[in-house]
Amino acid sequence: MNQRVIVTGGTSGYGLATAKLFKENGFTVLITARHEDALKKAQTESGADYIFVQDVSRMADWQALYAFAQEKMGGVDILVNNAGGGLSIKPIEEQSEEAIDAIIKLNLNSVMYAANVFVPEMKERKSGTIINISSVCATHAWADWSVYAAAKAGVLNFTKGLQVELQPYGVRATCIIPASASTGFQSAAGIGETADSLSCDDIASAVYYAATLPARAIVEEMTVWGMSQMVQPL
Numbered sequence: 001m002n003q004r005v006i007v008t009g010g011t012s013g014y015g016l017a018t019a020k021l022f023k024e025n026g027f028t029v030l031i032t033a034r035h036e037d038a039l040k041k042a043q044t045e046s047g048a049d050y051i052f053v054q055d056v057s058r059m060a061d062w063q064a065l066y067a068f069a070q071e072k073m074g075g076v077d078i079l080v081n082n083a084g085g086g087l088s089i090k091p092i093e094e095q096s097e098e099a100i101d102a103i104i105k106l107n108l109n110s111v112m113y114a115a116n117v118f119v120p121e122m123k124e125r126k127s128g129t130i131i132n133i134s135s136v137c138a139t140h141a142w143a144d145w146s147v148y149a150a151a152k153a154g155v156l157n158f159t160k161g162l163q164v165e166l167q168p169y170g171v172r173a174t175c176i177i178p179a180s181a182s183t184g185f186q187s188a189a190g191i192g193e194t195a196d197s198l199s200c201d202d203i204a205s206a207v208y209y210a211a212t213l214p215a216r217a218i219v220e221e222m223t224v225w226g227m228s229q230m231v232q233p234l
Contacts, residue, residue: 004028004073005211006065008056008110009083011035011042014133014178017200018080018207020046025208028073032056032065033083049073056083056110057102062117075125078211079118081111081132086148100147107151108158115162115173123169129211130172132159133203136179136223140231156221163220174210177223178203198226 005022009015010031023029023046031046032054033039039051050072054061069076084107088099111132122128137149138156159175166173181198202224210219225231 002026002028003077004030004069004075005078005080006030006032006069006076007080007082008032008054008114010046010048010051011038013082014181014200014203014207015080015082016042016046017204018082019048021201021204021208022078022211023047023049027078030069030073030076056081056113057105059113059116062113066117066121075121076118077127078129078131079114080207080211081114081130083110084133084135084152086145089144089148091144092146095147103147104151104154107148108154111155112158115158119162119166119171122171123166126170127215128171129174130159130162130166131174131176131207131210132156133207134159134175134177136177136225136231138177139223160220163218170215172215172218174219175221176203176206176210177221178206179223179225179229181226196226197228198224202226 005027007015007019010019011033019029019031029048030050030052031042031048032052034055036053043051052065052068054065087103088095132155134155135152137145138152156175159173163173179198180196182196206222206224
């Protein structure tokens with residue numbers, strides 16, 4: 001059976017590497033992002049079959065994506081919720097109301113919207129895998145990252161609760177927890193880009209592994225560290 005995959009935030013970083021890996025292994029791949037020009041470039045680079053312009057923080061965009069995926073691919077077997085971002089990495093007293101709301105909507109609300117829209121069909125079909133990308137900020141603390149960390153901790157715990165809901169229907173929910181990697185994330189958040197040993201391909205491999213396990217097995221959560229990143233205590 002030809003497996004159908006959606007990867008959000010598929011124009012760079014983990015998303016682009018993940019889309020490319022699935023496509024190289026014969027999957028039908030749809031990538032989403034906010035900008036059509038970037039999507040077209042990523043489609044050429046990854047070989048993705050379809051692109052879709054989407055703001056993951058808007059429920060209406062998720063509903064439109066579901067309709068598009070049904071029309072073009074006949075459904076979705078694997079949904080990778082990769083889109084996210086730091087947006088504003090600052091002490092809490094320097095965060096505006098708008099920044100706080102935007103961080104939570106982009107990183108946490110988006111994965112809830114995704115499940116709300118895609119879960120009913122997966123439950124009816126009694127198959128499917130949802131993979132949510134969190135962050136080590138969900139389990140470890142760094143100064144100035146508190147709002148982003150709260151959102152990503154929500155992703156981890158939402159995924160756990162979602163799996164309890166989905167297990168009776170044979171549908172899987174997995175959380176991948178990447179450590180620091182040089183993906184353009186830091187620059188987009190207004191902080192200096194790092195040069196970590198962890199690569200986008202490493203996270204793509206983790207996602208692919210979790211998604212392609214036999215239906216009888218599930219990865220509840222997987223944390224992937226770069227060997228260059230020292231955290232004490234771990």
